[in-house]
Amino acid sequence: MRLERVQINYSIYIAFIQVYFLLFIACSFRGVDFTSGIKQIGLAVTELVIDQLRRICGSASTLTSREDKICYSYDGTPLFYQEPEAILFPETVEQISEILKLANQEKFAVVPRGAGTGLSGGSVPLKDSVVLVMTKWNKIIELDEANLTVTVEPGVVTGDLQKTVEKSGLFYPPDPGSSNVCTIGGNVAENAGGLRGLKYGVTKNYLMGFEMVLPTGEILVSGGKNYKDVAGYNLRDLVVGSEGTLGIFTKILLKLIPVPQRSITITSSFGNLTDCGNSVANIISAHIVPSMIEFLDNTTINCVEDFTHIGLPRNAAAMLILEVDGRGDVVDYEANMIMEILKKNNAEGIRSTSDAEQANTLKTARRSAFSALARKRPTAILEDATVPRSELPVMIEKVRTAAAQNNVVIGNFGHAGDGNLHPTCLIDENDKAEVDSALRAFDFIFNEAIKLGGTITGEHGTGLAKKHFFEKSTPAPALNLMRKIKSAVDPNNILNPGKIFSNSPKCESLKLS
Amino acid sequence: MKNPELGIIRAALPDDEILTKCIHCGMCLATCPTYDLTKLERSSPRGRIQLIKAVADGRLEITPTFIEEMSFCLDCQACETACPAGVKYGRMVESSRVLIEDTKENYAIPDIVKKIGLNYILTNNLALRTVAFLMLLIQRSGLQFLMMKSGFLKIFNKNFNEYLKLLPKMKFKTTRGLLKGVSLKPERSRYKAAFLSGCIMDVAFSDVNLDTIQFLLKNDCEVFIPEKQVCCGSLHAHNGEMKTAFALMKKNLDAFLAEDYDYLVSNSAGCGAFMKEYGHLLSDDPVYSIAAGKFSEKVKDFSEFVHLTDFQTKLRPPDETVTYHDACHLVHSQKVSQEPRQMLAKIPGIMMENLNESTWCCGSAGIYNVTRYEDSMHFLDKKMQNLKNTKADVVLTANPGCMLQIEYGIKKYGLKMRIEHPATFLNRLIKE
Numbered sequence: 008m009r010l011e012r013v014q015i016n017y018s019i020y021i022a023f024i025q026v027y028f029l030l031f032i033a034c035s036f037r038g039v040d041f042t043s044g045i046k047q048i049g050l051a052v053t054e055l056v057i058d059q060l061r062r063i064c065g066s067a068s069t070l071t072s073r074e075d076k077i078c079y080s081y082d083g084t085p086l087f088y089q090e091p092e093a094i095l096f097p098e099t100v101e102q103i104s105e106i107l108k109l110a111n112q113e114k115f116a117v118v119p120r121g122a123g124t125g126l127s128g129g130s131v132p133l134k135d136s137v138v139l140v141m142t143k144w145n146k147i148i149e150l151d152e153a154n155l156t157v158t159v160e161p162g163v164v165t166g167d168l169q170k171t172v173e174k175s176g177l178f179y180p181p182d183p184g185s186s187n188v189c190t191i192g193g194n195v196a197e198n199a200g201g202l203r204g205l206k207y208g209v210t211k212n213y214l215m216g217f218e219m220v221l222p223t224g225e226i227l228v229s230g231g232k233n234y235k236d237v238a239g240y241n242l243r244d245l246v247v248g249s250e251g252t253l254g255i256f257t258k259i260l261l262k263l264i265p266v267p268q269r270s271i272t273i274t275s276s277f278g279n280l281t282d283c284g285n286s287v288a289n290i291i292s293a294h295i296v297p298s299m300i301e302f303l304d305n306t307t308i309n310c311v312e313d314f315t316h317i318g319l320p321r322n323a324a325a326m327l328i329l330e331v332d333g334r335g336d337v338v339d340y341e342a343n344m345i346m347e348i349l350k351k352n353n354a355e356g357i358r359s360t361s362d363a364e365q366a367n368t369l370k371t372a373r374r375s376a377f378s379a380l381a382r383k384r385p386t387a388i389l390e391d392a393t394v395p396r397s398e399l400p401v402m403i404e405k406v407r408t409a410a411a412q413n414n415v416v417i418g419n420f421g422h423a424g425d426g427n428l429h430p431t432c433l434i435d436e437n438d439k440a441e442v443d444s445a446l447r448a449f450d451f452i453f454n455e456a457i458k459l460g461g462t463i464t465g466e467h468g469t470g471l472a473k474k475h476f477f478e479k480s481t482p483a484p485a486l487n488l489m490r491k492i493k494s495a496v497d498p499n500n501i502l503n504p505g506k507i508f509s510n511s512p513k514c515e516s517l518k519l520s
Numbered sequence: 521m522k523n524p525e526l527g528i529i530r531a532a533l534p535d536d537e538i539l540t541k542c543i544h545c546g547m548c549l550a551t552c553p554t555y556d557l558t559k560l561e562r563s564s565p566r567g568r569i570q571l572i573k574a575v576a577d578g579r580l581e582i583t584p585t586f587i588e589e590m591s592f593c594l595d596c597q598a599c600e601t602a603c604p605a606g607v608k609y610g611r612m613v614e615s616s617r618v619l620i621e622d623t624k625e626n627y628a629i630p631d632i633v634k635k636i637g638l639n640y641i642l643t644n645n646l647a648l649r650t651v652a653f654l655m656l657l658i659q660r661s662g663l664q665f666l667m668m669k670s671g672f673l674k675i676f677n678k679n680f681n682e683y684l685k686l687l688p689k690m691k692f693k694t695t696r697g698l699l700k701g702v703s704l705k706p707e708r709s710r711y712k713a714a715f716l717s718g719c720i721m722d723v724a725f726s727d728v729n730l731d732t733i734q735f736l737l738k739n740d741c742e743v744f745i746p747e748k749q750v751c752c753g754s755l756h757a758h759n760g761e762m763k764t765a766f767a768l769m770k771k772n773l774d775a776f777l778a779e780d781y782d783y784l785v786s787n788s789a790g791c792g793a794f795m796k797e798y799g800h801l802l803s804d805d806p807v808y809s810i811a812a813g814k815f816s817e818k819v820k821d822f823s824e825f826v827h828l829t830d831f832q833t834k835l836r837p838p839d840e841t842v843t844y845h846d847a848c849h850l851v852h853s854q855k856v857s858q859e860p861r862q863m864l865a866k867i868p869g870i871m872m873e874n875l876n877e878s879t880w881c882c883g884s885a886g887i888y889n890v891t892r893y894e895d896s897m898h899f900l901d902k903k904m905q906n907l908k909n910t911k912a913d914v915v916l917t918a919n920p921g922c923m924l925q926i927e928y929g930i931k932k933y934g935l936k937m938r939i940e941h942p943a944t945f946l947n948r949l950i951k952e
């Protein structure tokens with residue numbers, strides 16, 4: 008063991024105290040109560056508060072048993088666990104409003120939750136918080152076939168919505184890997200992307216209107232069925248991706264499009280990552296817009312094959328799954344162009360199919376990638392770095408470097424057509440050294456992504472998991488504006504506080520930066 | 521140590537390798553019938569795994585809610601099929617049940633009945649036959665009818681009449697009574713198939729057993745039925761009675777090892793699934809480990825076997841439309857779902873209807889429909905709606921539990937439909 012490890016370095020603590028002190032002075036000058044961020048979420052969920060919550064929601068919808076607390080102490084994100092003080096299943100907008108008013112009065116935190124598949128800790132409870140679960144709000148309220156819109160409650164499962172509208176020849180394109188489980192509310196709150204982002208965009212491209220309970224308890228309705236609407240600020244773009252920090256969705260109006268007439272799915276494998284990355288870059292620069300370009304590296308291919316047994320190319324360095332869709336001959340034409348480009352880039356085993364069932368098998372396999380990687384090790388920490396598409400080959404290489412330099416296994420896959428990669432560190436969360444290596448690898452990946460003009464998260468959100476990177480990498484004016492918006496909407500900081508960024512520069516963010 | 525029972529817990533629960541595999545991604549939630557019903561995380565596979573882990577870590581005692589959730593789970597293993605990470609949920613819930621049994625201090629009357637049934641009746645051929653005979657007497661003499669009509673059974677439990685309807689109708693003949701410890705040889709023989717008559721199958725589904733054997737013989741397979749065989753032990757293992765299960769497993773290994781054979785053909789998905797596990801369960805046994813491994817490798821479900829070896833007889837086209845319900849123990853435990861469909865598709869002129877959500881549990885789940893009658897009816901309800909929509913004449917399924925439950929459902933919902941085992945269906949189509 009090296010000597011530095013044994014010694015305690017007090018200089019960090021001293022520096023810490025100094026920074027704290029300086030901030031304190033700075034804040035006092037500007038008349039900000041610096042301690043508010045810490046004080047306000049005090050030990051506030053007392054028995055009395057729980058009684059009041061029971062009165063609002065009914066006892067059957069207010070869970071406080073130890074077992075339930077354990078079962079709502081996580082979402083899909085590794086490493087983050089915190090038991091809440093209560094779990095609520097409100098049934099009406101008024102109940103939600105009452106809960107939030109009580110939270111302001113008694114100063115406790117409220118954490119909205121959909122299906123809990125989030126990958127950035129968005130619905131992981133905070134200390135002394137109550138979780139507000141929306142999964143029972145699962146009605147499709149109206150399918151308007153004349154205007155091509157659908158109005159839903161936020162707890163509707165994305166896949167269920169897709170199946171329902173497809174029966175009427177309509178199409179809701181956003182297709183996160185978790186679509187069988189995740190909710191529309193969670194999708195809007197995370198601005199979820201998915202497999203079809205390249206051609207069809209992400210959740211925000213389909214949000215037309217919403218009803219939301221604001222943190223103060225007010226009920227806000229915004230947007231509507233108008234295809235164009237420029238009256239006032241665009242609140243839709245403000246709330247989409249707000250990660251449950253600006254309000255609780257209670258109704259969501261979504262745009263639909265007609266189902267594509269036909270599609271062709273293409274698979275191919277590569278002997279090296281460079282050829283694979285170049286193929287993607289070449290397809291994009293040839294002005295073809297496939298509905299999907301999904302990338303899987305060798306580790307991912309093998310884990311997915313272990314789960315699905317569908318004959319994926321186990322020896323390939325990487326593979327691509329692509330899809331083109333549309334009308335008539337155009338589809339064949341584009342498919343052929345893509346296959347030409349793949350060939351030029353030394354792709355092997357190029358196959359194409361227009362059989363829906365086969366295509367579905369491939370997509371289902373791809374959707375399982377993240378969880379399938381966990382076959383290798385107990386913990387899979389996945390990231391979401393995204394770069395301009397032309398930089399994809401470079402970024403794929405950087406991920407390899409990160410793994411080699413930090414001596415961790417990283418499985419890499421993602422929505423290659425969007426420049427959105429999901430490098431996944433495979434470790435054991437109980438092994439502290441491994442966790443540290445993984446965090447160092449991600450640090451490297453994020454820095455490289457930002458150097459390439461990219462972002463730390465393309466679709467999973469910031470939540471708790473990427474908060475410190477976000478605060479570090481966001482220019483002060485943008486961060487300050489976001490903080491101002493948050494405190495204007497949620498003056499007492501009761502709704503999912505401390506997610507995305509800390510609202511007041513608390514020690515939390517200092518410690519990590 | 522927060523939990524004084526941690527020693528027992530550690531011994532009963534699977535090792536860390538299995539316990540820490542779940543990454544709580546939630547991908548299994550969509551397939552879990554109990555989560556579908558309650559929308560509560562604690563009745564989801566992900567939630568239950570967290571509870572089991574909490575007990576294993578000593579963060580949670582074995583509380584009534586814990587016990588309730590472990591018993592509410594159907595052990596249908598749909599979550600295992602759905603889990604990309606390969607979490608062995610079945611092993612976790614089953615060992616939690618062992619743990620619950622091991623740490624129980626008092627037994628309620630239903631527990632005692634269950635224990636007697638599992639440990640003394642199913643394990644003993646004579647006792648099983650005696651009980652079957654008594655049941656036959658009650659069922660066929662009109663006594664059951666009187667008991668149900670008089671309503672006096674409701675003193676014990678308001679659902680008692682329903683339990684009686686769910687019980688299998690006893691048959692006058694049983695397989696091993698009929699074909700005692702024999703090898704049956706057809707004229708030409710392609711394969712030698714060993715056959716497990718089973719416990720419930722033997723006394724209550726002897727007709728299915730006979731159909732299976734006849735079909736195998738007609739397909740040029742020699743059939744070997746060891747005399748000393750016993751119940752496979754699956755019901756015991758699923759209900760936390762591991763000691764008895766191990767004793768039964770070893771008896772069966774001795775019985776089947778008496779002769780060499782190509783495959784062991786099972787016509788009960790539950791038994792097949794469990795016999796495929798012998799190898800794993802006995803992998804540490806100094807005496808039986810190798811034999812158990814070999815034994816398990818040879819186990820094949822009836823449909824798997826027939827699909828593999830193909831029909832040798834001419835079949836006439838069926839005049840009824842058919843649909844297929846996946847028994848959990850076949851599709852989820854054994855991962856056999858294509859073979860039965862491919863086998864049926866080979867029947868000339870067959871009319872198959874697709875059953876929506878065919879892989880969802882019907883609520884039979886071993887003895888779940890008796891131990892948790894009301895919950896079980898929710899799951900049956902979903903299944904019957906889907907079956908009704910197929911408008912099929914016959915529903916085929918390869919597990920005795922599912923057959924009883926769906927038969928009960930057909931009567932309850934007044935459907936014009938018949939439940940049948942694939943072996944019976946095939947056997948009826950043989951052209952003489």
Ligand SMILES: Cc1cc2nc3c(=O)[nH]c(=O)nc-3n(C[C@H](O)[C@H](O)[C@H](O)COP(=O)(O)OP(=O)(O)OC[C@H]3O[C@@H](n4cnc5c(N)ncnc54)[C@H](O)[C@@H]3O)c2cc1C
Pocket residue numbers: 082083118119120121122123124125126128129130141161162182183184185188189190191192193194195196197198199200201202250251252254255256257374375377378466467503545546547
């Ligand atoms: C295997 C797997 C694959 C995935 N693939 C993708 C993918 O391809 N693309 C992608 O973008 N994401 C993906 N995800 C991430 C995740 O599924 C999405 O972020 C999804 O939108 C979360 O939805 P949820 O219902 O589970 O919400 P939760 O995880 O419960 O919550 C997510 C956030 O939304 C907030 N929230 C939930 N409901 C409401 C509401 N009614 N009002 C206000 N706020 C609310 C919560 O507070 C939280 O901040 C994947 C996850 C998994 C496990």
Ligand code: SF4
Pocket residue numbers: 378541542543544545546547548549565566569599602603604605606607609
């Ligand atoms: S059991 Fe599997 S699918 Fe379910 S949460 Fe755990 S890892 Fe995910």
Ligand code: SF4
Pocket residue numbers: 551552553554555563564565568592593594595596597598599600609
């Ligand atoms: S075994 Fe069935 S009921 Fe039990 S958790 Fe898994 S899916 Fe749910």
